[in-house]
Amino acid sequence: SVINETDNYHISVGIAEYGDEKKIRSAVDTIVKTIKANKEPLTIEQLHDKLNYEHPKHVEALASVSKHLAHLKDVWGLTKWPTVNPKNIRDKIFVILSENGKPLHFSEIAEAIKDSDFNRKDVTTQAIHNELIKDKRFVLIGRGIYALDSWGYSKGTVADTISGVLKDAREPLHRDEIVRRVLKSRQVKETTILLNLQSKPQFKRVAKATYSLAE
Incomplete structure (x- = not known):
């Protein structure tokens, strides 16, 4: 037939x-x-x-x-699903992150695209970085490290993440606990979190190594 x-x-x-x-x-x-x-x-x-x-x-x-x-x-x-038919760089980034199931540095994403089965794989690292910045599906969670928004990682600065942690806690927290909770949603150095706690005006030390949001 x-x-x-x-x-x-x-x-x-x-x-x-x-x-x-x-x-x-x-x-x-x-x-x-x-x-x-x-x-x-x-x-x-x-x-x-x-x-x-x-x-x-x-x-x-x-x-x-x-x-x-x-x-x-x-x-x-x-055919309209980017996961099986990625038409542009953004879709290809989405597929790579989805397949890996974990946050990746933009240079790793670039390498993965070059090693992929996609059509037109000759994209520059800079082009990939630009698309990561522009697309709301991707969240910067560390230095050059991106995750999918759907994975629940927090957007914004480290200070924003600390604020969110303290707001959710509704009580002062020890710095170690703050660090632990921030690291669940951000890939940053512990020292960066501590520096933010100590230097940003929105946080107040209320006891030894214990912080709350400033009123």
Whole structure:
């Protein structure tokens, strides 16, 4: 069976025993709907588990017919999802951070993009740094180190983070406890935190090595 090219399908040839063009298109549409309903990319194995086909290769062959699907490495998703179809530098940064699952220095992100399977990998470290600064999805959490906003790291200065910690605590805290809590959401040196505590007017020492927010 020949599947003619349309806005939704690539031209393809299907094995007759799997059905005519209409049946194959219907199967492709089911895969698209399954991925859409999942709201995030799936591997072919995961798709195979959700659908009733003889072999994962069959699912992959059908998925590749759709113009609405894209894949990166082993995962398939909608073409509009940057995680499988990164169109620009920002999307590529997002994919790299998502895949690593931890904050990275912008130079490490640049290296990872160069080593990736992306199209057009020749991006400069400076270009990557510029995009990291501009995009709200990325948070600077240390010197040149960025995390995804969705991971819950705090934005702003170290002093802002300390203020947030003390505000949440609703009571004075020992400096060691302040350091411990700040380091949960920022990758900075302990000395930087202590320096902020001692020098910024918004913090007040209320007992030995114990601080609160200044009124």
